[in-house]
Amino acid sequence: MKTIEQSLDNALIENVVTHTVDELTPRGLFNFNAPRQTLMGEGAILRIGEMLRHLxxxxxxxxxxxVVHEKGLMRSMERSLERAGIEFTLYPGITREPDETVVATATELVARNRADFVLGFGGGSAIDAAKAIALAGSCKSSLQEMAEPGFSGRRTIGLGAVPTTAGTGSEVTDISVIMCADRQHKFVIKEVDLMPDLAIVDPALMLNLPPLVTAATGIDALTHAIEAYAARSSHPLAKALAICAVQSIAEALPVVVGNSGDMAARLTMATAAYKAGLAFSNSGLGLVHAISHQIGARYQLAHGIANGILLPYVMKFNALVCQRQYAAIAHMLGVTHSGMTEREQCMASIAAVRQLLCDIGLPGSLAGTSIHRDDFADIATGALADVCIRDNPRDVTQTDIVQLLEEACSTKEKN
Ligand SMILES: NC(=O)c1ccc[n+]([C@@H]2O[C@H](COP(=O)([O-])OP(=O)(O)OC[C@H]3O[C@@H](n4cnc5c(N)ncnc54)[C@H](O)[C@@H]3O)[C@@H](O)[C@H]2O)c1
Ligand SMILES: [Fe+2]
Structure with missing residues (x-):
């Protein structure tokens, strides 16, 4: 007499031996791309020369x-490179939200100096520029070509990132966002080779970040974490990183906005931005970024501020399909208590995001910006064509986006 377990075992073995690996249909696979090396913690920048020499x-x-150059934030790096005998050329000409002309100018310096490594030192703007420069310098392609789907150029020049803001996570993403020369649209380039080889994350470089930039960049990191957690292509590894980032940001963001010199909280924020960056780079984003890429470019709205305004409106829209995910987020934001239904927890997460925006002094409405209602249809068209839209958990139409913008523009501040 065979036991049930034995029959099951036999069936399982039969299944395995009769299906060769080639015949199986892979399901639930995910790829994970990350920097080859990361050094994180107070004083990490002092080791940069040694690490590059090793490479x-x-x-x-x-x-x-x-700003970063004039504030003297690069001096420790310069001393470390000198000690290690590594030659370097400084190009402190990256503009906020860099455009293709800046990238082209710096790419010429790569060839002229025979640089074999490009280091982005600063916020997302400098790091994104470094990525585009290293790739363009390697394969002599234009940004237009690099943004084309199926682009096959490879990076042969080394790439490193030293973030001085805790937000974009650009030090751990394979994405570069560069403005077109008309400064109306952005190239959003996603390429495996845009992942830095080396990330050096030192919270000491973030101590003097002004409160408004701290708040805006921190909300960008929160948006990455929430969008990555709920994204269609999310997976267990991305979710684990994202949910952990939400908890850290809820704890540390108000502290760093209110006390810029708190090193422990700065490190918590830097680590959270790193985790959120890894999460979204490997799983995708959603409607907040799809819209903010359009309005940031048109109205010169800082990336984090645009995301912060849109986040609760998009969460409310996505709640229809994300109740469970947002309930988990509410838990990490510390706004659940026993007896709450999942729906109540979901709504509590949206209210908590609004409260956090208010606490750290960020706007909760588009009303105070220069956005025009006449542009809503164009913005919606741009958002629907944005690479981030495909991972939004809920299907989105043009009308949905226009309605969402109407709501986010209502004069009454929602905070
Ligand atoms: N690659 C990605 O994955 C990704 C993700 C999100 C956003 N982005 C892009 O990143 C850019 C935004 O980056 P950001 O939010 O870090 O802003 P940013 O790089 O534009 O910097 C904002 C401001 O802060 C200043 N600053 C930076 N560090 C400082 C410091 N330590 N002390 C004092 N001032 C400092 C800068 O000089 C600048 O004026 C946008 O172009 C956005 O599209 C990229
Ligand atoms: Fe972002």
Whole structure:
């Protein structure tokens, strides 16, 4: 007499031996791309020379913006490179939301100096520029070509990132966002080779970040975490990183906005932005980013501020299909208590995001911006064509986006 377990075992073995690997249909697979090396913690920047020497780098092109350069944030890096005997060229000409002309100018410096490594030092703007420069310098392609689906150019020049804001997570993403020369649209390039080889994350470089930039960049990280957690292509690894980032941001963001010199909270935020970046780079984003890519470019609205305004409106729209995910987020935001239904928890997560925006002094409505109602249809068309839309958990139409913008524009601040 065979036991039930034995019959099941036999059936399982039969299944395995009669299906060769080739015949199986892969399901639930996911790819995970991350920097080859990360050094994180207070004083990490002091090791940069040693790390680059270990990678065999001889000449680094360091790209940064003027503010970061003038504030002297790059001095420890310069000393470390000198000690390690690594040559470097500084290009402190990256503008906020860099455009293709800036990228082209810096790419020429790669060839002129025979740089074998490009380092982005600063916020997402400098790091995104470094990525585009390293790829363009390697394969001599234009941004237009690099943004084409199926682009096959490979990066041969090394790439590193030193973030000085805790937000975009650009140090761990395979994405670069660059403005077109008309400054009306953005190239959003997603390429495996845009993932930096090296990320050096030092919270000491973030201590002097002004409260408004701290708040806006921190909300960008929260948006990454929430969108990655609920994205259609999300998977267990991305979800684990995203949910953990939500909890850290809820704890540390108000602290760093109110006390810029709190090193422990700065490290918590830097780590959370890193986790959220890894999560969304490997799983996708959603409607918040699809819209903010359009309005940021048109109305010169800082990326984090645009995301923060849109986030609760998009969550409300997506709640129809995301109740369980948003309930989990509410738990991490610390706004659940026993006896609450899943629906109540879901709604509590949206209210908590609004409250956080208000607490850290960010706007809760588009009413105070220069956005025009006449542009809503164009913005919606752009958002529907944006690479981020395909991972939004709920299907979206043109009318949905226009309605959402109407709501987000209502003069009454929702906070
Ligand atoms: N690649 C990605 O995955 C990704 C994700 C989200 C956003 N982005 C892009 O990143 C850009 C936004 O990046 P950001 O939000 O980090 O802003 P940012 O890089 O534009 O920097 C904002 C401002 O803060 C200043 N600053 C930076 N670090 C400082 C410091 N330590 N002390 C004082 N001032 C400092 C800068 O000089 C700048 O004026 C946008 O172009 C956005 O599209 C990229
Ligand atoms: Fe973002």
């Amino acid at each position: 065999g780098v001889s000449h680094v092109l360091v790209v940064a913006d003027r």
